[in-house]
Amino acid sequence: MEVLNDMEEPKKTIFDQLSVFIYRKWLFLAPLAAGTVVGLMLSFEIPEKYSSSTLIVVEEQQIPEEYVTPTDRTPFSQRLNVISQQILSRTKLDQIIKEYKLYEDQGPSRLDRALAYITGNDIDYSTPEDTIEQMRQDIQFTVIGEAGGKKGQGSGGNAFSITYLGSDPQTTMEVTNTLASLFIEENLRVREQYAEGTSEFITSELDSAQEALEKQEQSIKEFKQAHMGALPEQLEANLRTLDRLQLELQNVTTNLKLNEDRRNVLEEQLSYGPIPASSSSMRGGLATELESAKGELAMLLSMFKETYPDVIILKKRIKDLEARLDENAGGSDKERRKNSLDVMNPAYAELMSVKSQISTLRQRDNEILRNMADYQRKVELTPNVEQQQSDLMRDYQISLDNYQGLLGKKMNARLAENLEKRQKGARFRVVDPANLPDSPDYPNKPLVSALGLLGGGAFGTGLVFLFEFLNPAFRKPEDFEGTIDIPVLSSIPLFLPDAGKTKPELKVVKGRTASA
Template sequence: MEDTRNTTGLDVLLEVWSRRKWLAILMFMGPLAASVSVAIALPYLYRSSATLLVERPEVAETFVKSSVTGELETRLHTISREILSRSRLQELITRFDLYPEFRKRATPEEVVERMRRDIHMEFMAAELQYGRGPTIAFTLSFRGRDPETVANVTNILASMFVEENVKIRERQASGTAEFLRAQLEEMKGKLDQEERRLGEFKESHIGELPEQMEANLATLQRLNTEMRLNKENQMRVLERLEREKLTRQLAQARASGADGNTPVSGGDGEALTARLSRLNQELTELRSRFSEKYPDVIRVKAEIAALEGQLSETKTDERAATNATAPANLSPPRHRKVRSEGEKELDALKEEEKTLRQSVATYQRRVELAPHREQEFQELSRDYKTMKELYNALLQRYQEALVAASMEQGQKGDQFRILDPAIPATSPSAPNRFRLLLIGLMLSGMLAAGVVKLAEHRDTSFHTVNELRDFAKVPVLVRIPRIVTKADIARRRWQFCLALLVLAILVVTTYHVAQGNEQLVWMLDWSRS
């Protein structure tokens, strides 16, 4: 009989369900049973948290500047790396017997990495009007299977943070002070070297230093004055010696006249007058060329004065000549003595002049070298001043570092304080079994629908008259229903038993895998922060 009924979408779904119901049930029950098995077998994990408060320095930085620099977050990460090191976590794992089942099948490194994943930190910053403020606290959490153990481990980790922060700050403060001390010693050595160079320069160039310039000029002026006085003294001595020489010559002439019992003749007077004329002429020439202090000028003037005195004397009688003979005979020794004393005085003045000239040359050289020495002295002084400033700056920083280290030892700097210690959790934090079941139900439904749709898409057989009529374009005479034989029933039973067996194996396998599998809980815990 030909089927001419119109089919609706619901009819199509019912027909598909009638054909694929066992496949859909199997595809639906498999994932659902697995998700139920996983949700039941997964162990509960508990999380405990401890809140640590960051306490700011008790001493204001305007009074004591801390030598521990760097952002708090950076220091926290440094402390975290120290605490989450393999040695420390391995000690906690052994002490509290953490992850006993996982430790049987995993390496120590994997167990330590597992514990690192179970430890979580969250920073809490001050709320500012613009942007994020500085960190004022942070939360440290740990999760595991036993709530008491989890709380104890969390509190120990928090205590480690507090202790490690103190150690790091003291180590940084003392390290800064030690570094500055080494730098200070090195700088002091350089400063001492500059001081020695400056002292050696002053010692080797004494009298040529810039600050001695005024003293050198004053000494040079004094020496020039002494040289002028020495010249004047020499001129006076020369003048006296010339006068004595002329007097001695006159006495000798008188003595010669007395021995011959003849008075001084007019020829002698004419000779003296002629000599006086020549001396006046010579004096005129010398004055045109030299000053009055020139030695030859002084000598000629002395001779002129002596000749003029000689010509003024009157020689009237032999008695006067005779009376003049005795003194004349006695005068040569006295004149020789006076001449000897004058020459000694002149020699002393010349020796003094030589010494004065040497001193003038010395001080003149000092004055000439003063600009060059001043430049060298300024270079040395500049280097010394720069080194001194660096030394003073390092000394100040070293003293500040010592005070900062003392402050850190007294725990007056940034400190961590456990504000809220961890307590045993009353309810597990994972897994969320209801959510796992809901997800399993959704996945099972989607999987069943997808498999049925795929099976229908790959099925090329005709299941209704309309499908055959649309495909063949020929009249359909009769529709024969499906004939179920005993072999078909046996095959269906065998398939059903096989499906149940597969389902049971799937449930047992998933239960075995999920039982006590904390790592699977961690993977399925979407709420993990």
Template sequence: MVNENVGFLKPDQLIEIILRRRWFLIIPFCISMLIGIYLALFLPKSYEASTLILIEVQRVSTDYVRSIVSSDIDARINTISQQILSRTNLEKVIKQYNLFSEEKNGKMLLIDKVEMMRKKIIIDVTRGGRSSSGGADSFSITYSGKSPEDVMNVVNTLASHFIDENLKVREEQASGTSDFLEGELFSMRKKLEEVEETMKDYRRKYMGELPEQLDSNLRILDRLQEQMLDRQTRLRDAQTRFSLLTNTINVSQKSVVSSEGTSDIHQLNEQLNALTAKYTDRHPDVIRLKKTIASLKAQGVKSEKSTEIDSARGTFADNQSLVEIKQEVNMINKETAELQSQIDLYKSRVENTPKHEQELMSLRRDYTNIQESYSSLLRRKLEAEIAVNMEKKQQGERFRVIDYARLPEKTTSPDMTKLFFIIMVFGLGLGCGIVYLLEYMDTSFRRSADIESYLGISVIAEVPSIKFPNDLKRDRVHLSATIAFLFISCALFVSFFVVTIIGVEKLKQIINL
């Protein structure tokens, strides 16, 4: 009886139990190997292939050519991924390699196949340290499927699409930037020409009142004022000479008139004196002569005035000096009026200059800003054209495949290594468990020590087992069967090891070699 000492077996006892219970170890092990081989061969398998794509920086130094394409690698990879994983692109790949053509997928819609394929594609971006921005250095494309050839072809096709699409996106982005700058440059050129024309019109409209003409206007104004002073001085001189000449003529005319009137009155007075010596004041002749003298005196005053005027008029008209002076005065007055008009004009120009200066400063400021913007756009346009040429020659940042996808040699699902160890543990554990259970339930005594420990008495002698010819024959059959099953177990183990650890595809390659 061993159930009490089953946990304290000696090596010889353990070997004896293994030999005695060998079939409970071999058969479960063989069965587990068969189950493992069946699972390894007939379980739905999934193969996985991947490729690594390196993001290379532009070959031309950025000190000479600066790329105009967005430097956000992560965003560009995400954009290209959306394009690569689009329904249209995946449909082409599915039709190209006849994916999901198994019988069970016969009724599956194309859009469902696309969605299933999209879920099996993994794009993993590796953040790198070669750039200060911490952007992506590389990324991998992984695809899983049931056919090793298909997954390899799909991954390489997607990698090729990634490279081509990146070149296309970069060239389109560079060309788009160049076209945009061309449009902005054209618009800015029109604005610049409009401002230039506005400044020309403004200068033409306010010619003479411009800030740069202020000094000239001030000098002209000073000269005009000096000329005005000179004309005023000449006018005063002419007027003075005219007055003096007029007064001289008046004095001479008055002296002539007064001398003639005085002579007549003097004669009448002498006659009156002679009459008064003879007659009284009441004498008619004396009265008449007094009246005549009085009348003559009165007429003398009037005729003196009229004669003075007529004489002056005639004299003025006939005097050449007065005519010349009058002409000179008129000419000076005309020149003075013209000078005053010019002075008013230049005063107006000088007074308007500050206002026009402010307006011109505003126009110049606008012109300068637009000109700077135009120059900046022109410089960027030239840089964009160089960048476009760089992208067309594939000298800019690009994707390069480092490791192309290879034919998968092992499955990713199920995990054959795990399956191998699980089946091994299951087969051996099942056999050992059965043996342990049988030994635990076995109440027979197979060794003298069992009897002594159980009954507490000593065994005097042991009778060995007596083998008859039939027993020996049966033992040989059992031995042969055991050896045969051991070989079968080894063959099953090797087969299971090959299909799980080495892999069927690798085995095919070895056989083909």
């Protein structure tokens, strides 16, 4: 019999496929039952987990920022990341685990033992590191945006939720509330610590700035003392003094010229011979001149100080007149007779007075010239001194601005520190406390059982089709069509050897056993 391999395979109906499943029913039912059993075992073997959540919002500071500027402007997401890392630290979690005796009954399940036996790996859940890592996995933080939508951790938002998975409902709720309290306390501690650190840093910088400012003030003071008289702010006064000295020099020069001319006239008069005069008239003239000079001095003192140049000249003139009166009143008779011709001459007394004034005016002239040279030197030094002083004042102004700025920042830092200590700054507040879970969130037993059932059924279906593909069979006459090139004449129906037969019956006939 020749088989035609290139002929089309006859199409199979749904009944044909069903007959295949009926024929190989054990290949389907065995995996189906096994998958169902495994699913049921897993649903009861996996430990139950209860979840409890709490919602925390971020409240802005209660004092307006235009009155107190906060020192901590860390973005909410960054602050949440920092605090969450501190909460999830080994020390914090270990305290919570010991306080609530978490994970004490946790151990490898039979499934875990079976997997460990197959893979050859040892499983140990009793170490502190394992329990801490397990608790980290059971804690979840979710940032919630302003519109109420959830965002990933690290994004913006003004609220966040804390969710904890635990094996006991009551303990799960308490642990969630504890985590929320830790978040609030840690946020307050971090903000207060940040404010204190800022205040301490600014205080330290302020002390340094004050020390630098005082050094510069001392430098400026020493500089002004070293260049007193040539300072820029004294330039106008120096110029006015120069103008006054110039006028005074002109007056002194004029008076000196007049007195020198008068002296020349008197000397010329005296050269023609003495003019008789009595000694008493001579003394009277000196006394009159002395009284006139004293009156003029009193008038000058009423308008000027002791250091006024005309006052100094007049005092010296009065002193000379007093000395001449004493000299005229004393002396021996021989000297009086010797000088009687000259002393008794009024022109001679006037000549002596003029000479005295000339001497005084010359001294004053030299003094004015020295003062003018000194002031002129100071005026010439002023531009260089001004440049040096400008450099000092510029550095001083920079230091002063820095000091004043730090002083204002210190005051604001103290206000911000007090704000945080009184808990008036931005803070976390629990809006929705942790709930008491009434049913486990994990595992979903019906779903696990259904997945086991579906998995077993899928595996069984695959086995049926695999065996059917590897070991095909003809189950009806139509299966031969398209397979061989000769027609099917007849088919033998399903023959059951025991069909139509009845079981033998035993009957008792007159004490004998017979079979019917």
